[in-house]
Amino acid sequence: xxxxxxxxxxxxxxxxxxxxxxxxxxxxxxxxxxxxxxxxxxxxxxxxxxxxxxxxxxxxxxxxxxxxxxxxxxxxxxxxxxxxxxxxxxxxxxxxxxxxxxxxxxxxxxxxxxxxxxxxxxxxxxxxxxxxxxxxxxxxxxx
Numbered sequence: 001x002x003x004x005x006x007x008x009x010x011x012x013x014x015x016x017x018x019x020x021x022x023x024x025x026x027x028x029x030x031x032x033x034x035x036x037x038x039x040x041x042x043x044x045x046x047x048x049x050x051x052x053x054x055x056x057x058x059x060x061x062x063x064x065x066x067x068x069x070x071x072x073x074x075x076x077x078x079x080x081x082x083x084x085x086x087x088x089x090x091x092x093x094x095x096x097x098x099x100x101x102x103x104x105x106x107x108x109x110x111x112x113x114x115x116x117x118x119x120x121x122x123x124x125x126x127x128x129x130x131x132x133x134x135x136x137x138x139x140x141x142x143x
Contacts, residue, residue: 007046012039014122015053016138018131021102022059024143029063030105032143037110037119050115054122056138061098061127065090075104099125 017036021029035041039051065073073090093101102125110116124133 005044007044007049007051009049011044012049012051016056016133016136017053017141018056018058018138019141019143020059021057022062024063026063026065026101026105029057029143030102030109033057033102033123034106034109036141037106037122048115050118052119052122054124054133054136054138055141056131056133057102057123057125058129058131059127060102060125061094063094063098063102070094075100098127 019029019033033055036055037052039045039049039053042051044051070091071089074087075090075093076085076087078085088096090101103120103123106123107116107120110119124131
């Protein structure tokens with residue numbers, strides 16, 4: 001008789017990956033990063049367990065988008081007060097906080113629960129070439 005394999009948290013082995021976002025399309029990059037954060041690239045994937053790997057994204061300020069999205073796409077936040085809705089275009093967001101563009105795109109592709117929030121913590125995004133995670137010996141991931 002065969003037994004069904006059930007992934008347990010003790011079975012999870014996490015790896016560190018580095019992704020260079022230079023010249024990459026935002027949406028395509030975000031979908032591939034979200035799949036790695038969820039662990040869908042592993043044969044031990046289970047939707048109820050955070051089995052994904054850590055992802056470091058460098059050069060996030062040099063991503064590309066198609067069409068007029070730089071000026072048309074808006075990011076919204078609310079202060080909590082009446083009339084406190086703030087909006088900023090993608091162009092302004094890339095100039096001031098380029099890491100938030102990728103983080104927001106990946107966050108929208110993860111589960112909307114505690115598991116998704118735990119997965120998002122494994123995403124590290126940096127604007128330049130350097131990152132402080134050299135001690136983890138990350139592997140280069142070609143997307």
